Amino acid sequence: MPQQVRAVVARAKGEPVSVEVIEVPDPGPGEVLVAVQACGVCHTDLHYREGAINDDFPFLLGHEAAGVVEAVGPDVTEAAPGDFVILNWRAVCGECRSCRRGRPQYCFATHNATQKMTLDGQALSPALGIGAFAEKTLVAAGQATKVDPAARPEAAGLLGCGVMAGIGAAIYTGEVGRGDSVAVFGCGGVGDAAIMGARLAGAAKAIAVDLDAAKLELAERFGATHTVLASEVDPVEAIQALTDGNGADVCIEAVGNPKVLEQAFYARDLAGTVVQVGVPDPEMRIELPMIDFFGRGGRLKPSWYGDCLPSRDFPMLIDLYLQGRLDLDRFVSETIALDDVEAAFHRMERGEVLRSVVVIDQDGAA
Numbered sequence: 001m002p003q004q005v006r007a008v009v010a011r012a013k014g015e016p017v018s019v020e021v022i023e024v025p026d027p028g029p030g031e032v033l034v035a036v037q038a039c040g041v042c043h044t045d046l047h048y049r050e051g052a053i054n055d056d057f058p059f060l061l062g063h064e065a066a067g068v069v070e071a072v073g074p075d076v077t078e079a080a081p082g083d084f085v086i087l088n089w090r091a092v093c094g095e096c097r098s099c100r101r102g103r104p105q106y107c108f109a110t111h112n113a114t115q116k117m118t119l120d121g122q123a124l125s126p127a128l129g130i131g132a133f134a135e136k137t138l139v140a141a142g143q144a145t146k147v148d149p150a151a152r153p154e155a156a157g158l159l160g161c162g163v164m165a166g167i168g169a170a171i172y173t174g175e176v177g178r179g180d181s182v183a184v185f186g187c188g189g190v191g192d193a194a195i196m197g198a199r200l201a202g203a204a205k206a207i208a209v210d211l212d213a214a215k216l217e218l219a220e221r222f223g224a225t226h227t228v229l230a231s232e233v234d235p236v237e238a239i240q241a242l243t244d245g246n247g248a249d250v251c252i253e254a255v256g257n258p259k260v261l262e263q264a265f266y267a268r269d270l271a272g273t274v275v276q277v278g279v280p281d282p283e284m285r286i287e288l289p290m291i292d293f294f295g296r297g298g299r300l301k302p303s304w305y306g307d308c309l310p311s312r313d314f315p316m317l318i319d320l321y322l323q324g325r326l327d328l329d330r331f332v333s334e335t336i337a338l339d340d341v342e343a344a345f346h347r348m349e350r351g352e353v354l355r356s357v358v359v360i361d362q363d364g365a366a
């Protein structure tokens with residue numbers, strides 16, 4: 001029987017989101033129904049509300065989530081009712097040209113639920129194919145990754161997007177290694193996760209760059225060894241000064257700004273790596289002298305979701321968290337209710353939080 005649940009919906013471009021009662025179908029073949037326990041508020045949800053991703057309104061927002069599998073469709077073997085899962089937006093297909101060449105981390109045809117969740121009979125577009133600001137959500141079985149249930153849902157769910165994107169930008173895309181110097185531009189949730197990832201990989205220096213001194217203080221708690229206040233000093237010169245005049249081995253852009261990408265490009269050592277994880281607007285342009293592109297060598301690498309593989313990385317990172325080696329709790333600035341998402345967007349815009357996390361009491365849920 002389809003279920004009626006409460007959920008956060010963006011009905012029209014730029015309008016405040018509202019909590020609505022939506023209908024969620026029973027899971028069909030290849031699908032699972034998840035009772036959501038926690039879901040982080042990410043910048044991408046706001047991008048959807050503003051119509052910056054596409055015009056497929058109404059959107060069912062929310063995508064950084066953890067919960068418990070309630071029911072599975074016929075023939076589903078990857079998940080079972082009662083499993084504690086983190087949702088992901090990279091349910092690898094195994095069949096596209098990238099998967100077939102052994103590069104599932106770039107899968108070009110990731111799976112989502114085939115049935116639609118609806119509002120008054122109208123199909124909803126779930127953010128990143130998830131839609132987890134909802135008491136229950138329907139996803140493809142491969143989107144629900146089982147992890148150790150000892151993890152706190154508010155912290156675990158954050159691995160589903162921004163924190164994984166940041167950690168992966170350092171350890172997979174940037175291939176940070178022992179002894180490397182790493183500079184991270186932009187110390188929001190994604191940048192701080194990149195700092196944590198760089199430290200985990202053995203970086204000797206982790207240089208945090210931000211315009212906001214309060215963000216730099218937080219970055220130090222995530223493991224930054226040095227900080228650069230880019231509103232007061234030239235970050236390229238400051239990073240060179242901190243690396244014997246050479247620049248950092250790996251520079252990670254976690255803002256989504258062409259000026260910052262240019263700084264990251266010039267702040268790296270010869271043959272170093274630039275990773276861009278910040279998401280640009282379609283109008284943004286970069287222009288570089290071709291001789292600098294050639295003459296500095298190395299690698300410029302965009303990073304989608306930190307080049308992660310959820311089935312490999314979520315259980316491993318949750319184990320590190322439970323051992324006290326990965327401080328996911330520090331990303332949780334506050335816990336809120338479904339009704340508070342619109343206000344949380346404003347706190348995010350003012351830079352007051354790393355992550356507001358919606359917590360859903362499943363005992364009280366419809």
Ligand SMILES: NC(=O)c1ccc[n+]([C@@H]2O[C@H](COP(=O)([O-])OP(=O)(O)OC[C@H]3O[C@@H](n4cnc5c(N)ncnc54)[C@H](O)[C@@H]3O)[C@@H](O)[C@H]2O)c1
Pocket residue numbers: 042043044161162165185186187188189190191209210211212215230254255256257260276277278279280303304305306351354
């Ligand atoms: N590539 C991916 O798969 C992926 C996944 C999730 C998020 N993202 C993107 O990562 C980016 C960061 O996300 P977030 O949640 O950390 O955002 P955020 O807004 O919390 O953090 C951005 C930080 O950048 C700082 N900043 C702004 N302008 C700056 C400048 N000129 N120089 C230095 N610092 C500056 C801000 O003060 C803030 O601390 C966003 O663009 C987001 O869309 C990408």
Ligand SMILES: [Zn+2]
Pocket residue numbers: 092093094095096097098099100104106107108109110
């Ligand atoms: Zn694929």
Ligand SMILES: [Zn+2]
Pocket residue numbers: 042043044045063064161162
């Ligand atoms: Zn996100």
